[in-house]
Amino acid sequence: MDSLRAALADVVGERFVTVDADVLAARSVDHTGRYSGRAGALVRPADTAEVSAVLGICRGAGVKVTVQGGRTGLEAGTVPEHEDVLLSTERLTSIGPVDRENLRVTVGAGVVLSVLQRAASDAGLLFGIDIASRDSATIGGMVSTNAGGLHTVRYGHMSAQVLGLEVVLPDSAIVRRSMRMGAENCGYDLPALWVGSEGTLGVVTTVDLALRPVPEFRVTAIAGFAQLTRLIDAVRIVRRLTGVDAVEMLDGRGLDLASSRLGFAGPTGLPWYLLVELAGERDLTEELAEALERCDPDDEPAVGIDAAGRARVWAARDAFAEVVGLFGPPLKFDAALPLDTLAAFVTDAVAMVTSRAPGAVPVLFGHVADGNLHLNVLRCPDESVLYRPITELIRDHAGNIASEHGVGAHKRNYLDLALGREDITAMWSIKRAFDPDDFLNPAVMFPDWLRHPR
Template identity: 40%
Template sequence: MAVHTQSFVDELASIVGAAQVLTDRDVVAGYVTDWTGHWTGHTVAVVRPADTAEVSAVLAACHRAGVAVVPQGGNTGLVGGSIPMHGEVVLSTARLTGIEQVDPVGRTLAAGAGVTVARAQQAAREHGLDLGVDLASRDSATLGGIVSTNAGGIRVIKNGNTRSQLLGIEAVLSDGRVLTRWKELTKDNVGYDLPGLLAGSEGTLAVVTRVLMRLIVPPSETQVALVGAESVRAALRLVDGLQRAGLTLEAAELMTRAGVALVRGHRDLRAPLDVDAPFYLLVEVSGGDEAQAALFSVLEDAGTAVRGAAVEAGPAHRLWQYRESHTEAVSAESSTPPVKLDISTPLREIEPFLTALRDDLAAAFPAVRAICFGHLGDGNVHVNLLDVAVGQREAITDLVLRRVARHEGSISAEHGVGRAKAAWVGLGRTEVDLEVMRSIRAALDPATMLNPHVLPAR
């Protein structure tokens, strides 16, 4: 290690304590490889500050030394945004884990950015409330992470994405200044929505240290149906029918025959229904017996568009496991790290997109297996490509994302741009739009010290 690097590490240690500056190669290994196994980098040090003041001092020191910083929460991101590919300092929020307050009257939760989603949910549930966001990575993903990626997940259809749950934020700018916008107000129109701006900024504008989240009242009962559908159009009609019947949708998830077969093989599960179907729709609606009767009635009205269905009272883990095991099965069953492309299209375009994509892939990459699943109500499809040869990753990504653009979609529905999609960020954004984004970044982080290789670099 060069002398100047050692003195920089010593300076970081003087702020957070030597035990919280990690440099040993084996110890930092888990911080420099991402969940998918696709991105592995290296770092001068992983720093684990204990509070906002320490985060501020660490960022000021990095700024003075001209060392870039990658903020990291639970490291469950799927676009390589939390990995230091160029030797950046990793600023881990692993110690920002205080749950400061759950206010059952105002229905808010104030907590450190390093609190996991599962812990925040648990804290809210102790008061008969819940977090509006839920996702399969809940045990590791952090509040700072879901805010910074504006995570979606399975409850967006009812509650909106993470940005809609965010009331207040404390965050540290790249030079160490602390930005606090902390109001427990539903209505507050004094100027720009800065918490909303930081939501989805992927660690490029500031390091989030504390968040004030809105909480929801969870349904006391739910009904879950796993439905075999003739087509995506039939699944969409069913979702529409449930809403028109006055039912409140808690989730509406789409799977394919190939995806369910992959999960069954991976988890050794029996078939979810006694009939086979090209598509599967998993819906959860709030309510008890009455809701279940209404659900059955909509299913009957659907006629032959529905090939079969299983209905259980929530939480119905048995039915949910077919959907929730997809990410894990895709990673385990692919011979190379899967290419994971999280996209969205207008609802009317989902079926044409999936059909065209199948044809594109068959023509250009016949050996690749595509497993598509996602949040149907939000037009969000997770395109997972298995067995992609390492040298073909870029070409296949380009093929899929250009196909998305032709169907008026977004190349990132909920995982963000990160490093994985930085080259394609212009698809679906105008030049002026990109210029405005660059200006905002330059205003908050003029020297591009925060996550410099994520989102469009300046």
């Protein structure tokens, strides 16, 4: 390791390589605190050329590399398992000038989402993705997991924001592909391959991103429902509205916990709440009011028209990010289900938690317009009693087991619950074409039966 450390230091400088045991231990635990690994070194290159050189050195030394961004992932995607070198993108923080005419900007992979959001806002524009970990999550990591978030119903996932990428391949080659024209069909759409590949096909170093005009008007409301089936009927109504910008489902259990533990002063008392935001070039308050009347909620909706009012409504959603960590690391499920099966899944999943882990507390929320659902099980120290059964339950209700958090290392051996073996093997062929030695992110995505066949 001493010779490897020296070689890496020659590239990035002594201060940007560490083998300190305490630092490596802290860097080898995922965001949930549930999963940990072991690393041999941490290296923090400053630019694409240094990333390329670092990969070349590690590959030549036969040392595996795990890429880390903001380390906000929830599926152990940045947890090393092989005494890996941790390659951090935290110094790749350049932000180019905002192109107001073409609505785009070029940023480094280590740029934090909230920093990008401020840069867009300063230019009178917005970035279409927002997630709760905005102050820590990096753009490179969001590209790698194809992150979604609060406004997916309007702007889509990260794949819909990416106009181009610069990527260092496992063999150290640097590839840059950027769409400058509206119609470009020159060969394979390589950026589409890298988006969502979770760092298995290369290290994203620079990203060209689409920006959006800022809507002149916004209106937000939250309404409670006694039955989940009626909330889902309401989702079918509101997701067809002009200017729909966010549609969030919130579990009343979570809001009750937020009220009792955090002093949350928002709506409580009903089992389910629906948060809806519309945005556009004209005031859509009347349209939202008419839609909510058709939805026939079981309480009087709270409506926010000005910034302060909208913030009060959004406080309900923001409370969930805090409340799920009150009882230690939660057990998380990241699913997407058809609206037709979502209520049945929730009923079955809650019953399963109650029977298999009597002391646990299930809390659900999600971007429900497209069926996204996050099930967080609080007070569940032993995930073995629930993880496979609930993951199989997602499959049995025609759901997707990886909606927006990725597969990571945690779900790699559950991948065949979502994809056929032929599908997984085809992806493995692509991985082997780019990385025949499987030295880049070697614990991520692919199941052990492929990586370590008997």
